[in-house]
Structure formats: C-alpha cells, structure tokens
Amino acid sequence: MPALQRRQLVGHDILLARHGNHISTMRVDRAGGRVVAYLDDGSVDSAPNLISPALRMPDTVRSVLREDWKFLGTVTAASFGLAGVLFAAAAAAAGWGSAPGMAELLSAYPGS
Known part of the structure; x- marks a missing residue:
C-alpha cells in the first residue's frame, strides 16, 4: 500500500497562479469540489479541485477505511x-x- 498523504487542493495553486498577492482569503467548498478566493478588490473567483475527474487521488486514512x-x-x-x-x-x-x-x-501473568 502506498504511503498515505494529505490530498493537495489543485484549486489553491490555480487561484494563486491567477491572482498572486491579490487574494485576501480562500475557502474550500467541499460540496462543490472547488476552492473559492476572495480578492482584494471585493470580487470572488473559484477553481476546481480536480484536474480530471478520472484522476486517482492519493489514498488517505478515510478512503482506505471506506474501501476496506x-x-x-x-x-x-x-x-x-x-x-x-x-x-x-x-x-x-x-x-x-x-x-x-x-x-x-x-x-x-507477570506484572511489571
């Protein structure tokens, strides 16, 4: 079994590449599978967390327990x-x- 890793959010990287230092806060929309960024000028941008839906993400403890x-x-x-x-x-x-x-x-039973 491969080493369990924390899943990296691709949306963070996409938003940082788009806006750089103009991001004031970010949050993860788990239901929508997106990362939402609030920008300095008051606008909002979002990016998906997956590059491809067919992409297999690294295993986590929760995913291993769910499958096995x-x-x-x-x-x-x-x-x-x-x-x-x-x-x-x-x-x-x-x-x-x-x-x-x-x-x-x-x-x-010998005690300690």
Missing part, C-alpha cells in the same frame, strides 16, 4: 475469535492439570 471496512472487520472478528479460543484452551488445560500449581502457572 469489510476486510478490516473480518480480520478484527477473527482476531477476537482466536483470542477467545486460546483463552478457553488455557482454562481447559488448567483444569486438566493434576498438580494444584498448574492452574496458577497457566493463569499467572
């Missing part, structure tokens, strides 16, 4: 299931031991 939630859920459930089986096996092995110290040995 079934796989990650399955791995989590399998991990909890395996931990439960191992805990049950340790408890059963503690009951099988004839020596009284066997249960203590299997259930003891």
Whole structure:
C-alpha cells in the first residue's frame, strides 16, 4: 500500500497562479469540489479541485477505511475469535492439570 498523504487542493495553486498577492482569503467548498478566493478588490473567483475527474487521488486514512471496512472487520472478528479460543484452551488445560500449581502457572501473568 502506498504511503498515505494529505490530498493537495489543485484549486489553491490555480487561484494563486491567477491572482498572486491579490487574494485576501480562500475557502474550500467541499460540496462543490472547488476552492473559492476572495480578492482584494471585493470580487470572488473559484477553481476546481480536480484536474480530471478520472484522476486517482492519493489514498488517505478515510478512503482506505471506506474501501476496506469489510476486510478490516473480518480480520478484527477473527482476531477476537482466536483470542477467545486460546483463552478457553488455557482454562481447559488448567483444569486438566493434576498438580494444584498448574492452574496458577497457566493463569499467572507477570506484572511489571
């Protein structure tokens, strides 16, 4: 998997190239997929965030979770299931031991 990167907004670069130091503020219109710039003279300009709609943007944590939630859920459930089986096996092995110290040995966890 490639390294997760913050998505760069192409609209910022387009607006900076168009207007340079004449931009007073910028905001991102996420619903419209645009960056809006308020200029010194009171006018407003905007630019799209994507060069091409078919362009694949870099992965983010949110996009990975959105695409792979079934796989990650399955791995989590399998991990909890395996931990439960191992805990049950340790408890059963503690009951099988004839020596009284066997249960203590299997259930003891060294503290720090």
